[in-house]
Amino acid sequence: MPTRRSVLVSLAALPLAACTDPIGDDDDSALVGDDDDSATGDDDDSATGDDDDATDPTPEPLPEWVVEGTLDTTSFPSAIQTSDAHPDSVLVALRTIEPDLRLRLGQEIGGVEHLVWESDVLAAPEGILTAEITALSSDTTYLLSRGVHRVERRSDVVQFRTALAAGASRSLRMAVTSCLGRAGAPWRSLQDVASEDLDACLLLGDTVYADGAQTLDEYRGFWDEALGSDGLYYMSLATSFVSTWDDHEVDNNWTWSEHGDRVDEALAAYRESFPQRPGPAADRVYRTLKWGDAAELIVLDCRADRGDGLYISADQMGWLKDTLTTSTSRFKIILNSVPIIDFSDWIGGISADDRWQGTPAQRTELLSFIEDENIEGVLFLSGDMHFGSVCSVSGSGDVGAGLWEVMAGPGGSTVNPMAFLPPSWTDQYDVVVAEWNTVLLDLDPSTGEAGVSFIGDNGSVIAEKLLTL
């Protein structure tokens, strides 16, 4: 396998003069023809540089976009991944065997697809490119393609939607899964759910099982395989991602003392597959993504931040509490790779040190904080256990009994045999799903209702639950 290099390109940083084929306008913004912010509630034009409509009352009409070239899945074996959408920008990652290419951004306006921006020729001499596309409008669906420079070959067109602006709110629909093991590839439940009208796809960890990898190229090989699989390919066409990692992105139940020498390589390969916004700690993945007043996606790092008897560091715990307290969103969705459910009444203490249950003081600290501060709209999402469920995080009368956790997936890892024997002696475990699945999560901020539907590999609904948070 050739050595490849990830190239970070902030497209907003490119002056338009560097773009060889500016489309339909000559201002300094990275996105041209973007004159409808008032309709989208995007009130931060000053930050995007798109503030010159008043001086250009008759902008050139946008050209209709007829996607150029022929689809070539040899040059582009995986789709473009878009991730960590903000109201005005999105991160992009792509793989190609071509040395250079162009990105093209389209938007459907009035039932017609228009080309609204085209990049300069971007070099990807070693096969991987990561970039940020900025100056976008909030809560807007965009189309993105890439083509080989001067050659009529292109990739599939992917779609993504920018996040809601601050203060905006509407219902959201998310896909959620975890644990994409080879046993269930190509992950048909992801492919099925990709046909829904999604705002984002949330990946809760073990997206690859890279056990045994040690070098950057070895880690990249696992990501190449996963991104080329139908499930992630079709989901990449449909929407952007927000992801966290669990252990298998590095190694099974890895520890800093035994595997610390390969974490940098594993994290680099992960981030060039699903790029992430920077969080408070550079070598951790915890961060938050705001979707206006509807939902805040609070991404935890439950693996790299363990130590000194703590499940997450004191710094991450403080950040989590601050984020929960200051959030203005109706829903606070916590992406928690390993569950916070107390399984004492069912699975007992088996492998409890691998989840919040094994650090009871910190678990109680967080749950008590949420209860004591009366923080509404909290929903934990998790994976790792290899079965799906909708559970109260604690038994009746215990701290956290009023909080819910949805375990989504596995998308393709071997189903945990425990799930075939759900407990009948307690009502803590409301729904248990013993099939490969992806969850369709519908969030309605006007009612506080969260609809949870488990979709199986044949596209059917396995189980449903309506929560009021």
Ligand SMILES: [Fe+2]
């Ligand atoms: Fe897993």
